Amino acid sequence: xxxxxxxxxxxxxxxxxxxxxxxxxxxxxxxxxxxxxxxxxxxxxxxxxxxxxxxxxxxxxxxxxxxxxxxxxxxxxxxxxxxxxxxxxxxxxxxxxxxxxxxxxxxxxxxxxxxxxxxxxxxxxxxxxxxxxxxxxxxxxxxxxxxxxxxxxxxxxxxxxxxxxxxxxxxxxxxxxxxxxxxxxxxxxxxxxxxxxxxxxxxxxxxxxxxxxxxxxxxxxxxxxxxxxxxxxxxxxxxxxxxxxxxxxxxxxxxxxxxxxxxxxxxxxxxxxxxxxxxxxxxxxxxxxxxxxxxxxxxxxxxxxxxxxxxxxxxxxxxxxxxxxxxxxxxxxxxxxxxxxxxxxxxxxxxxxxxxxxxxxxxxxxxxxxxxxxxxxxxxxxxxxxxxxxxxxxxxxxxxxxxxxxxxxxxxxxxxxxxxxxxxxxxxxxxxxxxxxxxxxxxxxxxxxxxxxxxxxxxxxxxxxxxxxxxxxxxxxxxxxxxxxxxxxxxxxxxxxxxxxxxxxxxxxxxxxxxxxxxxxxxxxxxxxxxxxxxxxxxxxxxxxxxxxxxxxxxxxxxxxxxxxxxxxxxxxxxxxxxxxxxxxxxxxxxxxxxxxxxxxxxxxxxxxxxxxxxxxxxxxxxxxxxxxxxxxxxxxxxxxxxxxxxxxxxxxxxxxxxxxxxxxxxxxxxxxxxxxxxxxxxxxxxxxxxxxxx
Ligand code: AHR
Numbered sequence: 001x002x003x004x005x006x007x008x009x010x011x012x013x014x015x016x017x018x019x020x021x022x023x024x025x026x027x028x029x030x031x032x033x034x035x036x037x038x039x040x041x042x043x044x045x046x047x048x049x050x051x052x053x054x055x056x057x058x059x060x061x062x063x064x065x066x067x068x069x070x071x072x073x074x075x076x077x078x079x080x081x082x083x084x085x086x087x088x089x090x091x092x093x094x095x096x097x098x099x100x101x102x103x104x105x106x107x108x109x110x111x112x113x114x115x116x117x118x119x120x121x122x123x124x125x126x127x128x129x130x131x132x133x134x135x136x137x138x139x140x141x142x143x144x145x146x147x148x149x150x151x152x153x154x155x156x157x158x159x160x161x162x163x164x165x166x167x168x169x170x171x172x173x174x175x176x177x178x179x180x181x182x183x184x185x186x187x188x189x190x191x192x193x194x195x196x197x198x199x200x201x202x203x204x205x206x207x208x209x210x211x212x213x214x215x216x217x218x219x220x221x222x223x224x225x226x227x228x229x230x231x232x233x234x235x236x237x238x239x240x241x242x243x244x245x246x247x248x249x250x251x252x253x254x255x256x257x258x259x260x261x262x263x264x265x266x267x268x269x270x271x272x273x274x275x276x277x278x279x280x281x282x283x284x285x286x287x288x289x290x291x292x293x294x295x296x297x298x299x300x301x302x303x304x305x306x307x308x309x310x311x312x313x314x315x316x317x318x319x320x321x322x323x324x325x326x327x328x329x330x331x332x333x334x335x336x337x338x339x340x341x342x343x344x345x346x347x348x349x350x351x352x353x354x355x356x357x358x359x360x361x362x363x364x365x366x367x368x369x370x371x372x373x374x375x376x377x378x379x380x381x382x383x384x385x386x387x388x389x390x391x392x393x394x395x396x397x398x399x400x401x402x403x404x405x406x407x408x409x410x411x412x413x414x415x416x417x418x419x420x421x422x423x424x425x426x427x428x429x430x431x432x433x434x435x436x437x438x439x440x441x442x443x444x445x446x447x448x449x450x451x452x453x454x455x456x457x458x459x460x461x462x463x464x465x466x467x468x469x470x471x472x473x474x475x476x477x478x479x480x481x482x483x484x485x486x487x488x489x490x491x492x493x494x495x496x497x498x499x500x501x502x503x504x505x506x507x508x509x510x511x512x513x514x515x516x517x518x519x520x521x522x523x524x525x526x527x528x529x530x531x532x533x534x535x536x537x538x539x540x541x542x543x544x545x546x547x548x549x550x551x552x553x554x555x556x557x558x559x560x561x562x563x564x565x566x567x568x569x570x571x572x573x574x575x576x577x578x579x580x581x582x583x584x585x586x587x588x589x590x591x592x593x594x595x596x597x598x599x600x601x602x603x604x605x606x607x608x609x610x611x612x613x614x615x616x617x618x619x620x621x622x623x624x625x626x627x628x629x630x631x632x633x634x635x636x637x638x639x640x641x642x643x644x645x646x647x648x649x650x651x652x653x654x655x656x657x658x659x660x661x662x663x664x665x666x667x668x669x670x671x672x673x674x675x676x677x678x679x680x681x682x683x684x685x686x687x688x689x690x691x692x693x694x695x
Contacts, residue, residue, distance in 0.1 A: 022610055023678070025571040026590050028597055028617035028695065032566025035512070035591060036519040038322050038391075040560035041252030042245060043484060044312070046260050046303060047289045047535055048528035053114030054542065055245075055527060056307035057238045059125070059224040060111050060196060065093035066284035067302050078107025078200070086220050087130065087178040090274070090283040094220035097150075097200040098136055103211045108199040110155070115531040116193025117224065118544025119154055119167075124227040127152050127196075128182035129219050130280065131173045136214040144176040148217040149201035152183065156191040166191065170201070173217055184227060192544045196224050221280045231318050234382070235279055235306065240547045241527065244540055246319040248553075248560050252520050253321040254393070254483060255312045260303070261326045261396045262333040264288050265343065269328040272362055275308025276377055282308060288333070289534045296534045310378065313366060313387040322390055324424070324520075325362060329395035329406050330355040335429075339402065347405045356413045363389060363418050391422045397454050397484070399428035399435040404442040411446050422449035424481055431455035444478045450519060452483035462487045462503035463604055466510035466579035466587040472517045480517055484524035486537055486552070496537040498646050499634035501551035505688040506602035508559055509579060512589040515567045523556055530640065541640065548638050551646040554629055558648060558690050562598045564591025570599065584609060586683070599691040603683040612670075614678045615693055621669070621677050623694035624653035630687040653679065653691075 044050065052058065061073035070082045070093045078100035086094040100107040111117075119125065131150070135142030149172055153165040169183040198219070202211040229236030230243065256270050263269030274283050282305040290301035309325065316323035330345030330352050337343035345351040361374050366389035368375030378387070394410045395403060407425060414421060425448035428435035436453075443451045455461070469480065487500035487507075504523075511518045528538035539556065541548050549557075568590045570577040579587035585605035591598050597618075603609055615621060627650040636645050658668035658680065670678050683689050 022584075023572065023612040023614055024577060024586075024588060024599070024601075025614040025616055026597060026599055027569055027571070028592070028615060030569050032568050032592060033516045034566050035515045035564050036251070038251040038520045039512075039515060039518075039563050040248075040556060041250040041254065041321060041324075041520055041522045042248065042526055043258075043522035043524045044253060044255040044527070045258030045525050046256055046287060047258060047525050048538060049114060049298075049301065049532035050525070050527035050529075051256075051307045052302070052304050053532060054529055055237050055241050056304075056311075057225050057229045057236055058304070058306050059113050059117040059226075060222055061114050061300065062111075062302070063223050063304065064088070064091040064221050064280065064284065065095060066091050067300070068286065072300050074109050074111055076109045078105055080107060080109055083218070088220070088281040090281045091221070094130075094218055096134055096216065096218050098216045099200070099202060099213050103202060106199055108197060110195050110197040111222065112195055113193075114544070115529065116544055117196065119187045119191045119194040120545055121187055121190040123187055125154070125185050125187065126182055126225045126227050127169065127185060128180060128221075128223045128225075129171070130178055130180050130221045131171075132176050132178050132218050133173055134176065134216040134218045136216040144216065145212070145214065146175065147205065148173045148215055149203050150217060150219070151199040151201055152185065153197040153199070154185060154187065154191070155195045155197050156193075157195055158193065165197070178220070190545070196222075198222070230315075233314065235311065237307070237311070237315060241540070241542055242315065244547050244549060245526070248557050250319060250321045250560060251563070252324050252391070252522065253312065253316040253319070254324040254326060254522055257326065258396060258525070259333055259335075260288055261328055262331060263328070264333055264336050266328070266330070266332045266345065269332065270303075272309040272325065272327065272358065275305035276310050276365070276381065279306050282306065293534055298532060298534065301532070309362070309365070310381045310383070313389075314383065317387060323366070323387060324391040324393060325389070326393040326396055327359050327362060328355055329398060329403065329410060331395065331398055331403060331406065334398060334400075344402065345406070347409070349409060352406060352409050356410055359392060359394060359410060359414055360417055363392065363414070363421060389421070391424060393424035393452060395426050397429045397452065398426045399439060401438070401442075404439070404446070408446060411448070415447070424448060424450045424452055427451050427453045429454050431457060431461075444476060448478055450479045450481040452481045454484040454524075455482075456484070456486050456488045458490045459487055459499060459503050460490065462507040464580070466507050468507075468510055469514035469517045470510070470578060472514065474516055479519040482511060482518060482521040484522070486523055488537065493635060494536060495637065496541075496550040496552055497635045497637045498551045498631040499686070500537065501555045501629070501646070502602060502686055502688055503604070504552060505555045505558070505600070505629070506579065506587040506604055508555070509587040509589040509600055509602060512559070512563075512567060512591065512600070513578070523552060543640055546640045548640045548643045550638055551629065551631070551636075554646070554648050555688065558600070558627065558629065558688070562591070562593065562600070562690055562692070564593040564598055566592050568592055568597070586611075595694055597693045597695070599693075600688070601683055601691070602688045603685060605685055607685045608682050610680065610682055612678045612680050613691060614672060614676050616676050618677050618693070618695050619675075621655060621693050621695070623692075624655060624679070625692050626651055626653055626681070627690045628684065628687055630684050634686065653681075
């Protein structure tokens with residue numbers, strides 16, 4: 001009896017201790033909720049020059065002369081003519097360069113790149129071009145020369161030095177058959193806004209001839225690529241940007257959008273079949289972010305599809321993420337179209353079949369054997385093994401019964417042929433409201449595996465909604481994909497800043513706590529060129545040679561690197577800690593990752609708080625650390641010039657016991673009556689802290 005009473009006393013004391021305000025109890029032995037490997041991922045959208053001019057390493061804009069204005073991005077001099085009977089069926093334009101008409105005049109052209117070209121000292125750049133010699137004059141008897149010469153210059157047009165040209169190479173073009181020529185140029189200096197200039201030479205190999213008047217050459221698909229790209233891939237990605245994304249260790253990569261999936265018209269939708277095969281023959285499409293905002297207009301924003309579906313699958317594989325392609329459901333952008341104008345494919349197989357085929361063929365492209373029609377395309381591009389696609393989203397952020405009645409046909413066809421593919425439907429563009437309410441039951445009824453929710457909202461929303469998913473039905477087989485979200489600050493603070501990152505961190509404790517409901521989450525948009533953005537905030541900013549990680553990036557990274565394998569309960573004052581006023585402005589979540597226990601805490605209060613972290617089930621603690629993201633300036637943000645204003649700081653936590661455990665003011669380890677180690681620590685005001693403990 002005495003024993004029982006003393007056990008009871010210990011239990012009561014420990015309950016009393018852990019129920020005290022300020023005590024947060026992590027029960028390391030509780031049954032956890034599995035965290036999906038896909039939990040934190042990337043949403044790549046071709047907005048803000050994220051693809052051409054961004055992640056895709058090509059430096060030449062309009063390399064195939066396929067923009068609506070075929071010479072957009074180019075300046076020409078001398079005699080340059082655009083022609084349209086080139087060697088690539090889906091990219092028929094090319095340029096013909098002829099003798100300028102006088103020996104001291106020049107013929108050639110210059111490409112401005114994407115806001116210039118980022119060229120760095122000591123690095124190598126591969127110039128390539130499809131070319132042939134051509135007859136100077138038209139006519140049956142006109143003959144092309146056996147050889148022509150083209151000089152390639154890298155130029156700094158803004159320099160005050162004698163020469164704008166700072167690197168050059170000469171290409172010898174032999175014969176009148178189209179061939180690919182290439183040369184590597186090493187940069188002797190850095191120029192962040194370089195241009196590429198090409199000259200038709202009038203040289204003759206005959207020493208008797210000073211210059212030729214019949215020089216003529218045809219040029220097509222003019223390209224300049226850094227030799228060093230991510231993973232040394234052919235047709236690869238800009239190394240610094242790709243590495244920044246890889247460092248997030250994302251579980252999933254959603255691509256290629258966003259609204260570009262839908263298109264302003266169906267003709268302009270993203271058609272994945274146009275984005276595979278040889279790059280020279282991928283047709284160009286106007287990007288819808290070219291004209292979406294009159295106040296941020298980019299008439300030169302097109303999609304070369306150089307970064308196409310093959311490259312997306314390859315990148316996903318390289319960074320260990322599940323690929324999640326999004327395919328048109330036969331509906332053009334609903335924001336931009338009045339249904340009365342019949343902009344969409346009509347429901348029914350008659351009009352939807354080509355869109356459904358695009359989905360089925362895509363699955364074959366990704367997963368089919370190299371002998372299948374589309375698997376062969378993949379194999380010929382260099383990846384005979386399947387990409388192991390598991391997820392497919394049909395439609396971007398569609399809404400209304402118009403969507404549901406079309407999606408039904410896709411679900412039936414895909415399920416019939418590929419029952420294991422997980423399908424993702426949409427909850428529309430908003431975080432609640434009529435469309436949201438009608439879509440969720442409809443998506444469940446259709447048997448979608450996940451539903452893509454989008455919310456760009458205020459600080460107030462993110463601060464108060466760590467509990468958003470607590471009330472979602474847990475038994476439903478249809479899970480949440482928070483596919484686009486970001487804090488858009490109030491009071492006009494619609495840019496990346498520390499406070500937005502902090503409230504996102506607080507909100508994300510709710511995603512994590514509800515890992516049985518939320519299986520994927522991707523911040524949006526991902527990338528933005530500082531000179532070419534249409535939408536902000538964005539996770540990563542860059543210019544032609546630099547990349548900066550936002551404070552929002554660091555929040556995403558602290559989650560993705562510490563996502564754990566299972567979520568464990570946290571109690572405060574004896575109740576589940578879910579955020580909100582009762583928890584003293586603290587939002588928190590905990591996971592187990594191997595032998596590590598990770599507690600994420602966002603203190604939304606203005607003042608620092610003393611807390612006790614009670615590690616229930618720990619005999620002893622063998623390692624402890626804390627990583628803190630904080631800025632005293634709520635609107636501080638990392639920029640290209642000041643990239644480290646807000647960065648996480650990690651400290652080891654001393655494991656030595658508190659010298660005077662009864663002294664309330666002292667910090668450090670104490671042992672509770674039941675033997676539970678308890679760490680008394682401080683969480684700074686408006687801070688996000690990630691604690692790690694090893695048993
Ligand atoms: O991320 C910007 C846009 O927001 C996306 O293209 C679209 O899906 C959403 O409306």
